[in-house]
Amino acid sequence: MSKRVIVIGAGIGGLGAAGLFAKKGYEVTVLEKNPLPGGRANMFEAKGFRFDTGPSWYLAPDLFEHYYALMGEEINDHLKLTRLAPSYRIFFRDDPNPLDIHSQIERDAEAFDKIEPGAGEKLREYLDRSEYQYEIATRHFIYKNYDTIFDFFNWRMMTEGQKLSVFSKMHKFVSRFFKSKKLQQVMEYTMVFLGTSPYDAPAIYNLMSHMDFNQGVFYPQGGFYSLIQSLAQIAEKNGAVIRTNSAVEKIITENGVASGVRLEDGEVIPADIVISNADIWFTETRLLDDDSQTYGKRYWESRLLAPSAFILFLGIGEKIEPLVHHNLFFSKDWRQNFSEIYDNPRLPADPSLYVCAPSKTDETVAPAGKENLFVLVPIASGLSLDESEKQQYAGKIIDLIGKEAGIGSLRDKVEYMRIYSVEDFAVDYNAFKGTALGLAHTIRQTAIFRPSNRSKKVKNLYYVGAGTNPGIGTQICLISAELVYKRVHNIKTAEPLDRL
Numbered sequence: 001m002s003k004r005v006i007v008i009g010a011g012i013g014g015l016g017a018a019g020l021f022a023k024k025g026y027e028v029t030v031l032e033k034n035p036l037p038g039g040r041a042n043m044f045e046a047k048g049f050r051f052d053t054g055p056s057w058y059l060a061p062d063l064f065e066h067y068y069a070l071m072g073e074e075i076n077d078h079l080k081l082t083r084l085a086p087s088y089r090i091f092f093r094d095d096p097n098p099l100d101i102h103s104q105i106e107r108d109a110e111a112f113d114k115i116e117p118g119a120g121e122k123l124r125e126y127l128d129r130s131e132y133q134y135e136i137a138t139r140h141f142i143y144k145n146y147d148t149i150f151d152f153f154n155w156r157m158m159t160e161g162q163k164l165s166v167f168s169k170m171h172k173f174v175s176r177f178f179k180s181k182k183l184q185q186v187m188e189y190t191m192v193f194l195g196t197s198p199y200d201a202p203a204i205y206n207l208m209s210h211m212d213f214n215q216g217v218f219y220p221q222g223g224f225y226s227l228i229q230s231l232a233q234i235a236e237k238n239g240a241v242i243r244t245n246s247a248v249e250k251i252i253t254e255n256g257v258a259s260g261v262r263l264e265d266g267e268v269i270p271a272d273i274v275i276s277n278a279d280i281w282f283t284e285t286r287l288l289d290d291d292s293q294t295y296g297k298r299y300w301e302s303r304l305l306a307p308s309a310f311i312l313f314l315g316i317g318e319k320i321e322p323l324v325h326h327n328l329f330f331s332k333d334w335r336q337n338f339s340e341i342y343d344n345p346r347l348p349a350d351p352s353l354y355v356c357a358p359s360k361t362d363e364t365v366a367p368a369g370k371e372n373l374f375v376l377v378p379i380a381s382g383l384s385l386d387e388s389e390k391q392q393y394a395g396k397i398i399d400l401i402g403k404e405a406g407i408g409s410l411r412d413k414v415e416y417m418r419i420y421s422v423e424d425f426a427v428d429y430n431a432f433k434g435t436a437l438g439l440a441h442t443i444r445q446t447a448i449f450r451p452s453n454r455s456k457k458v459k460n461l462y463y464v465g466a467g468t469n470p471g472i473g474t475q476i477c478l479i480s481a482e483l484v485y486k487r488v489h490n491i492k493t494a495e496p497l498d499r500l
Contacts, residue, residue: 002027006261006271008248008287011039012474013465014277015231015242016481019071021275022238024485024500029269030240031261033247033430037232039277039465040429040436041474043225047416048367049315051374052225055474056356057193057326058218059211063138063475064227066496070482071234078230080221082361087217088326090189091404092182093350099186100324103216116180123213126177126187130210137207142470142479144494145487146448173203185330192352192378194472195306195437197338202443219325219361227474248278251287251461258461261287273460275484280451280467281432294456304445306437306472307341307378308422312394315416316371320357322405323371327355329404342440345380347393353377355401370415375401382433383422390419438466446471453484462487 005021007014010032022028036042040054058064058081068075086100099115102108105127109120174187188198190208220226232242250262251274260270276283284295331337331352340348356374359366366372377397385393395411402410422434431438439445453468455461464484466472471480482497491497 003272004270005029005273005275006031006269007275007277007464008251008261008283009033009039009277009465010037010232010242010244011277011465011477012041012228012231013477013480014039014275015228015235016067016478017275017277017464017484018240018242019231019235019238020481020485020500021273021488022235022240023071026273028235028240029271030235030242031246031248031263031269032242032244034428035244037242037244038225038228040425041224041228043223044313046313046418047315049313049370049372049416050223050365051313051372051418052223052356052358053311053313053420054224056224056358056374057212058220058224058227058474059208060215060475061218062215063478067475067478067482068234070497070500071238073234078234079226081218082221084217084219084325084361086324087212088328089324090186091327091329092185093330093332093404096406098322099182101186101212103213105213108213112183115182116178119178119180119183122177126206127209127213130206130208131214133204134207134210137204138496140494141447142476143482143486143496145453145483145492146469147452168203170198170201170203170205173206174198181334185334188334189328189330189352191441192307192354194441195435196304196440196442197342199335199338200304200342200440200442202441202446205441217326219358221362221364223358223362223365248287251276251283251292251458253289253292253458253461256292256457257459258455273462273488275462275464277463277465279430279432279438280463280465282430283463286430288458292455292457295451300432304342304440304442305381305433305435306440308381308383308425308431308434309420309436310347310377310379310390310393310397311420312373312375312397313416313418313420314373314375314398314414315366316373316410316413317415318371318413319369320371320373320405320407320410320413322407323355323357323360323373325357325360327357327405329353329355329401341378341380345383347379347383347385347389348377351377351379351397351400353397353400378436379422381422381435385421385423390421394419437472439471441471453480454487 007030042053087103090099112119247264258274359372425431426434
């Protein structure tokens with residue numbers, strides 16, 4: 001009889017784990033509290049517009065390809081990927097000249113030189129180093145489970161660590177290459193993807209620049225949710241059962257061993273292995289008794305959370321020419337903006353923000369002649385906003401986009417608007433303090449210092465997703481699925497698996 005595996009939550013990590021264990025022959029059941037699988041990577045439709053609700057940057061295609069290959073699948077049979085050109089556009093505050101990043105070294109180096117003489121050659125040097133770090137990290141570090149500090153600070157880390165810039169901060173590292181504030185912002189913006197500040201993030205994360213500058217930025221036609229549909233289809237093809245509207249109320253333990261779960265409607269489902277893709281805070285403090293918690297209340301109160309988000313889903317009644325698919329609007333005072341997120345929590349007065357216009361690439365996400373805009377402003381987790389504050393801030397953000405992009409009165413063009421923020425993340429995803437991403441990637445919350453993917457108190461209880469290793473990111477959550485597979489099967493290698 002095959003072992004029974006329950007996966008709590010159908011986010012990317014949960015679906016990824018379900019696929020791997022199902023392909024290996026386990027009897028897998030995925031239990032998702034919401035009406036659709038996907039977790040934060042979800043979707044909804046309104047007034048002819050189709051909105052992705054979460055991730056929108058398809059980066060590091062090789063990492064996605066690896067997972068699909070491990071499942072015996074060809075990714076191009078599932079996703080129709082379009083390489084974006086330009087990759088993204090950057091609007092600097094009160095500056096009429098936006099910067100396009102093309103992920104083509106000749107064009108990008110030339111653009112850097114125009115901002116800071118000599119910066120083009122520095123960009124080449126920086127990206128060479130970023131590529132080296134990416135290759136070392138993906139081959140020897142991020143596909144490995146770490147149990148003790150000695151596993152992490154091993155001989156290879158001691159020899160490669162200095163080259164990988166593991167022990168220095170991102171802003172300091174970037175400043176060695178670029179003196180212009182503009183270019184520093186360009187090289188540091190990816191830290192937002194990791195839920196942290198460039199003043200706190202380990203410089204090893206400059207490997208993110210290899211993903212967008214060297215590898216390029218892609219878009220799956222039909223929307224990012226097509227990735228979720230694909231992962232769910234592959235898991236089900238291998239025998240996994242995905243149940244939606246099935247909220248778990250309790251993880252059942254017997255003599256310190258996970259033996260199943262109880263749903264909110266009272267149904268009890270037995271299991272030999274339980275893998276939680278729910279927010280780890282929620283799993284530990286709500287689904288387990290106090291004596292079964294590895295990470296209790298005191299642990300979470302001492303953690304630094306990644307930001308929440310103030311999100312606007314906008315249906316625009318006409319095409320907006322100054323925008324491309326991905327658009328970044330940078331604040332003038334970079335450090336102050338991060339301070340308002342991490343140090344003195346409040347709605348940023350002069351925010352950096354992101355605007356995705358997928359209708360520039362995909363005509364199926366908006367009615368003809370109209371524009372689909374996803375607007376995200378990073379804000380502090382735990383902020384409490386009333387409806388009046390939300391509406392007022394939404395108006396401010398819409399006006400800011402109109403002004404900085406040279407659109408004029410964008411408010412007059414809005415046909416549909418939905419606001420999504422802190423309390424929505426808390427309600428929909430059981431996210432601690434409404435964080436959009438989980439734990440920030442600081443030095444003290446990376447690798448061995450991040451929650452383990454195995455419970456220390458309950459045998460056969462495991463974790464997958466952004467809350468555990470390697471951390472935040474869609475493709476990174478697929479790596480976490482591989483790590484929990486390795487954990488269960490006692491595979492201790494540092495390299496990616498080539499077969500199950």
